[in-house]
Amino acid sequence: MNGSGAKSADRIAATAPAGVCPSITAERLVKTYRRGAESIHAVDGVSLAIAPGEFVAFIGPSGSGKTTLINILGCLDNPTSGRLELCGRRIFDEGIALGEAKLTDIRREMFGYVFQKFYLIPTLTVRENVMLPFVFWKKPGAEREVDRILALLGIENRGGHLPGEISGGEMQRVAIARALVNKPRILMADEPTGNLDVARSEEIAEILKDLNAREGLTIVLVTHNMALAKKAGRIIELRDGKLHTPA
């Protein structure tokens, strides 16, 4: 599937706004899974650049490699081959990867993650859930930052509630707050509205758009929801592990 159309799509999608040091630079990323004797290229030669403050949405049919790609870009998984840089720092280069401890540091300093499932700890209050990253990474002013984030996401009055006592939309806001509380440079959101109804999805979409616009947060989003994708500044389509977005 390395036809000229795909190459063209890669070239176009890799183009970041001119004059800005890209947050993420990926070159010829490949991720291959083996299923018995068969090799499956979940990501197949993807090159792209994402600039600081950009809001990028990956769309595509199921099995197109969106989640695999976002996992690689978010340093949760290593590619089989290719090159990955974060703000100029080499993360993966043709089979040579950073160690798990260094990747943990990068993840805690650079990324916030939001998933389709909220993964809130049911016995901790909303406030305690949002505070979790600071349990493992002590920072001065943590309490203040938690208050700020809760207010930013409009859930400051829910701080003392348990996750089971709030709505699905509020739970996803809590998950977003938890992802943002240690001030990441990039928010990786994988199907953040997948478990929500239309109204709640719209709320989350607006929140992400606001965060990007007001806080200058780089957002990389995977979604099936076109209404949500349209909030992004750039939409990239994946098909069979390749970029498919026309200019």
Added chain:
Amino acid sequence: MINIFQISYKNLLRKKTRSVLTVLGIALAAWVLTSLLGFNRGYQNSLNKDIDNLGYQMLVTAKGCPYEAATLMLKGGTGLRYMNASIVDSIAAQPEVDAVTPMLMQAVFDPNKGESGGISAYLGVDPATFPRMKGTLAMKSGAWFSDPAAREAVLGYEAAELEQREVGDMLLIPELDVEITVVGVLDRTGTQDDGTIFMPLETVQEIFGQQGELTGIGIKVKSEADIAAFEERMYRLPDVQVVSLSQVKNTIMTLVSTAKVMVLSIAIIAVLIAVVGVVNTILMSVMERRQEIGILKAMGAKAGDIFKLIWLETVILCAAGGVVGSALAVVTAKFTEVFIRGVLPFTPSGGLVSIDWRLALLTLGLVTLIGILSGIYPSWKAGSVRPLETIRSEVE
């Protein structure tokens, strides 16, 4: 600001029933362990106290079953066999002997004792030697006998309470219809002496028609004497048997140690089952929370942080079980003692289960240590979860 301990504690509250059952399993093991260690200490202390309170190191009885003789020494009771009092002089003449005291134990059925009657034991003792040899006996009121042949009695503390007699009261010996005067009541000793009615040896011999007969002779050996050689020589005396206290102690401890080994084995099995229960509980919890652990790692928790989180859960479970089990052992010590007295063929008079705060702390420490060790594997397993596993189930 929430800390890692609070997170661990709150995690355990998620599956309350499972956590409570695990704590109960550990508590049971801790209870058995504490009670056993308490029994081990209490039994030995009481046995030593009983033996020390005898005041003599050897007892000579008429030839018969050595276990019967041991029981006679420690619990009282009538020796069915008698020996002639003339042997006392030949024993007293031995160079190793410091003092001897002859005794004659007799018993009669008292229909007024208890609900359906009972046996009253009368120990005839030599007023010249017995009180001196039993230096631990102290008078609560009154004094020892006025005359070696007086029809007088000194009551042990419990015997006085049971008979409801005080100094100056008369005491009727059932069956014989003989009345004796209570001249003294002893302080509580916590030994078999508390339930004994002491009378002058000659009086008991006369009243019961056993002139010149004895059931036992207590021997106090000189401190510098070669006891082993003396014992050897005494064993050669015809028609009598010699039981040394060390021999009695060893015999009883051998009998009891068999029971102790069995109980200890049960305690170890209980602890092992509890450990397996803890490991199982925590491993199940880790498996159920793999994705959540992956999320924690994605948000910056290192393998060591996750290890600490899960390991703390194990320690909390074990420490809680240890506290409950130790407290249970302290609270139920009396019941345990009643149970043991019902099961064991011989038990000393004092407390059988001795549990103090040091023993409770020791068990708590031991159980917590087991928790620390048994938590290593599940914690390591949790620490090695890769963040990607968080989202595996969501991969398209």
